[in-house]
Amino acid sequence: MSILIPRRPTLVVYPGTFDPITNGHTDIVRRALHLFDKVIVAIAKNPNKTPLFSLEEREDMIRKCFLDESERVEVDTTCGLLVEYAAGRGASAIIRGLRAVSDFDYEMQLALVNRKIDREIDTIFLMPGLRWIFISSTVVRDVARHGGDVGELVAPHVQIALKKKFAWT
Numbered sequence: 001m002s003i004l005i006p007r008r009p010t011l012v013v014y015p016g017t018f019d020p021i022t023n024g025h026t027d028i029v030r031r032a033l034h035l036f037d038k039v040i041v042a043i044a045k046n047p048n049k050t051p052l053f054s055l056e057e058r059e060d061m062i063r064k065c066f067l068d069e070s071e072r073v074e075v076d077t078t079c080g081l082l083v084e085y086a087a088g089r090g091a092s093a094i095i096r097g098l099r100a101v102s103d104f105d106y107e108m109q110l111a112l113v114n115r116k117i118d119r120e121i122d123t124i125f126l127m128p129g130l131r132w133i134f135i136s137s138t139v140v141r142d143v144a145r146h147g148g149d150v151g152e153l154v155a156p157h158v159q160i161a162l163k164k165k166f167a168w169t
Contacts, residue, residue, distance in 0.1 A: 010093075014097075015094065098125050099127070111125075
């Protein structure tokens with residue numbers, strides 16, 4: 001006779017500035033949904049960055065990317081220590097995306113500091129699919145700023161928002 005232990009619902013936080021959200025970001029969220037019950041996409045307010053899109057614009061773009069998963073993907077904003085936000089929301093982990101080996105050093109430092117602050121919150125590194133591995137919001141903004149086609153790098157509504165922001169058609 002086996003004893004069934006009820007499974008605890010799992011919640012994870014995926015932070016970033018998402019300025020704008022790319023197909024690499026959406027790939028990470030969908031990968032996280034295979035591992036967790038719910039993902040909070042937490043838009044970080046970073047005083048050291050001047051974003052192209054407002055918080056409201058970024059929230060709207062992210063929500064539109066996950067219309068079919070809206071029950072399992074929440075969009076929120078955060079400032080301050082991420083690990084404290086995650087703990088306050090009841091998350092068991094923080095998701096961090098890795099594109100290249102160069103990302104690892106910085107991400108590992110963050111993970112270790114977070115572990116020092118709260119040992120109950122794990123950091124999980126996920127890589128996007130190979131077709132998205134080179135994409136960053138910075139690259140997308142730079143290509144769009146110069147009128148380049150970002151249609152394969154972002155969702156259609158994000159491409160439209162970039163076109164409007166840079167006033168090209």
